[in-house]
Amino acid sequence: xxxxxxxxxxxxxxxxxxxxxxxxLGLAMAYLLANREFRGxxxxxxxxxxxxxxxxxxxxxxxxxxxxxxSVLGRIYEWAxxxxxxxxxxxxxxxxxxxxxxxxxxxxxxxxxxVDRSYERAARNLGxxxxxxxxxxxxxxxRRSISAAAVLAFARALGDFGVTIMIAGNIPGRTQTVAxxxxxAVESGNGAVARALVLVVSATAVAVLYLANRxxxxxxxx
Amino acid sequence: MIxxxxxxxxxxxxxxxxxxxxxxxxxxxxxxxxxxxSGAGKTLILDSIAGFVRPDSGRILLDDEILFDAAARVxxxxxRRHCGYVFQNYALFPHMTLRKNLQFAxxxxxxxxxxxxxxxxxxxxxxxGVAGRRPHEVSGGEKQRCSIARALIGSPKLLLLDEPxxxxxxxxxxxxxxxxxQVRSEFRVPALLVTHDLDECFEMADTMLVLDQGRIVQTGTxxxxxxxxxxxxxxxxxxxxxxxxxxxxxxxxxxxxxxLKLEQFELHGTYLPGKLLGDRVWLCVPADALRVLGGNxxxxxxxxxxxxxxxxxxxxxxxxxxxxxxxxAELPRAEYAKQKDNKEWLVEFxxxxxxxx
Numbered sequence: 001x002x003x004x005x006x007x008x009x010x011x012x013x014x015x016x017x018x019x020x021x022x023x024x025l026g027l028a029m030a031y032l033l034a035n036r037e038f039r040g041x042x043x044x045x046x047x048x049x050x051x052x053x054x055x056x057x058x059x060x061x062x063x064x065x066x067x068x069x070x071s072v073l074g075r076i077y078e079w080a081x082x083x084x085x086x087x088x089x090x091x092x093x094x095x096x097x098x099x100x101x102x103x104x105x106x107x108x109x110x111x112x113x114x115v116d117r118s119y120e121r122a123a124r125n126l127g128x129x130x131x132x133x134x135x136x137x138x139x140x141x142x143r144r145s146i147s148a149a150a151v152l153a154f155a156r157a158l159g160d161f162g163v164t165i166m167i168a169g170n171i172p173g174r175t176q177t178v179a180x181x182x183x184x185a186v187e188s189g190n191g192a193v194a195r196a197l198v199l200v201v202s203a204t205a206v207a208v209l210y211l212a213n214r215x216x217x218x219x220x221x222x
Numbered sequence: 223m224i225x226x227x228x229x230x231x232x233x234x235x236x237x238x239x240x241x242x243x244x245x246x247x248x249x250x251x252x253x254x255x256x257x258x259x260s261g262a263g264k265t266l267i268l269d270s271i272a273g274f275v276r277p278d279s280g281r282i283l284l285d286d287e288i289l290f291d292a293a294a295r296v297x298x299x300x301x302r303r304h305c306g307y308v309f310q311n312y313a314l315f316p317h318m319t320l321r322k323n324l325q326f327a328x329x330x331x332x333x334x335x336x337x338x339x340x341x342x343x344x345x346x347x348x349x350x351g352v353a354g355r356r357p358h359e360v361s362g363g364e365k366q367r368c369s370i371a372r373a374l375i376g377s378p379k380l381l382l383l384d385e386p387x388x389x390x391x392x393x394x395x396x397x398x399x400x401x402x403x404q405v406r407s408e409f410r411v412p413a414l415l416v417t418h419d420l421d422e423c424f425e426m427a428d429t430m431l432v433l434d435q436g437r438i439v440q441t442g443t444x445x446x447x448x449x450x451x452x453x454x455x456x457x458x459x460x461x462x463x464x465x466x467x468x469x470x471x472x473x474x475x476x477x478x479x480x481x482l483k484l485e486q487f488e489l490h491g492t493y494l495p496g497k498l499l500g501d502r503v504w505l506c507v508p509a510d511a512l513r514v515l516g517g518n519x520x521x522x523x524x525x526x527x528x529x530x531x532x533x534x535x536x537x538x539x540x541x542x543x544x545x546x547x548x549x550x551a552e553l554p555r556a557e558y559a560k561q562k563d564n565k566e567w568l569v570e571f572x573x574x575x576x577x578x579x
Binding site: 116118119121122123124125126127128129136137140141 | 272273274299300301302303305306307309310311313314315316317326327329330372373376
């Protein structure tokens with residue numbers, strides 16, 4: 001029996017890319033939420049958390065409306081890239097991004113806020129710009145918690161099913177990620193494939209949790 | 223020269239009483255100590271000057287630069303205030319070596335000078351052996367010197383020190399004072415030092431500002447403030463002994479005397495210009511100005527009060543005797559040794575030692 005490992009590789013690639021993007025997006029939002037006072041701050045916080053509580057299919061539906069071929073964003077993307085976004089592996093990245101970022105924003109905000117304010121004050125007092133304060137003081141001091149959050153975001157991105165199937169679909173060899181492939185294998189009575197993929201994903205998840213916990217603990221000890 | 227006039231109100235919350243800071247002062251050369259109990263608003267003043275806290279109103283002027291002016295809507299960011307700040311916990315960046323900490327602070331200096339300045343500070347503050355280590359790997363004294371060096375490296379126009387001696391043991395304190403004296407003589411930068419420790423105040427202050435509940439209640443040299451507290455609150459803050467409420471029962475300018483009626487006894491003091499018969503006043507008598515005698519067979523002279531000895535405690539320089547009625551006297555050791563077997567005690571209040579607040 002031969003198992004098609006493509007879904008696993010695709011998932012790792014999609015999750016890796018989504019984690020990198022969600023780090024950028026999540027850190028920017030976490031910074032705003034942790035440091036700035038502005039109108040609509042609580043609204044931004046709520047919007048950033050929404051994907052955590054919405055059913056993934058609902059989130060997927062919204063995304064489909066927003067980036068579908070008939071939508072404004074969908075048309076702009078198609079005009080710029082030359083191909084539609086929906087039902088491609090890039091759409092799977094977007095799905096994983098929306099699935100993973102809320103968690104990252106939450107933990108990154110907590111991590112940034114847990115850095116002793118006096119270090120940031122000291123840096124400002126010494127004339128460092130806000131940019132320098134963030135990159136050279138706050139972020140290095142919070143880096144372990146943030147790495148732990150990124151690891152968890154990666155795990156979440158790896159496991160997304162609902163959003164992915166709504167906007168990237170289930171095209172074997174192109175957009176079929178591991179979570180979707182498992183569903184597909186069970187549906188078509190392919191128990192051996194399902195079992196193999198489930199075991200690999202489970203092992204990955206355990207490894208990731210272990211790593212995240214270790215990162216967190218060392219931060220606390222440092 | 224720093225000129226400060228600020229007000230900041232914190233409304234009462236469900237878990238905190240309200241607080242209002244309203245102060246006006248200026249400080250030039252030397253060390254000015256902000257003295258007061260915890261919660262008097264000392265650190266809030268430093269934070270307002272450094273730009274970490276925005277006052278509701280007022281104006282802060284450093285040399286000829288306006289740091290903050292509520293009316294003119296000027297509020298410089300902390301980065302542009304040129305104040306060196308020594309934090310209570312030093313706030314040395316834990317992920318950088320001591321040298322990197324200094325380099326971080328020197329980055330705003332001209333490029334060619336940075337290296338020289340960092341080395342100069344390392345040498346001046348005796349950090350040569352540990353410059354390559356991180357804060358958690360060096361001693362408390364080294365951390366302390368590094369944080370002062372870091373605050374000074376950008377040539378600030380004012381040095382702000384937030385309880386730098388808090389939590390230090392005696393030898394480290396002594397070392398800190400030595401370093402601060404070195405700073406005073408070598409850098410000639412005016413400094414504002416926050417403390418609630420009277421010894422530290424005497425050790426360091428050229429001038430002291432006494433803060434109580436958000437207001438400055440007295441200003442002067444520590445010796446002058448201690449000699450003449452402006453009111454009973456200041457006297458209490460300074461830990462003064464023998465505070466008594468009294469009524470003026472007699473005044474005689476001709477013989478330069480006054481008669482003061484306390485709760486349990488009467489005393490004769492010097493004449494009190496500006497006071498009227500029947501005025502209620504607070505008296506303060508320094509513990510070491512009281513004279514203590516053994517019982518004299520029931521004969522009691524003027525200004526002598528019989529008292530029960532309640533407690534004897536040893537102090538570094540003297541022996542402290544606490545009597546009934548809230549009277550506290552301090553005797554030199556030798557004097558106490560002569561008297562310690564007294565069966566009865568008389569306390570004598572020398573008229574010239576009785577101060578009216």
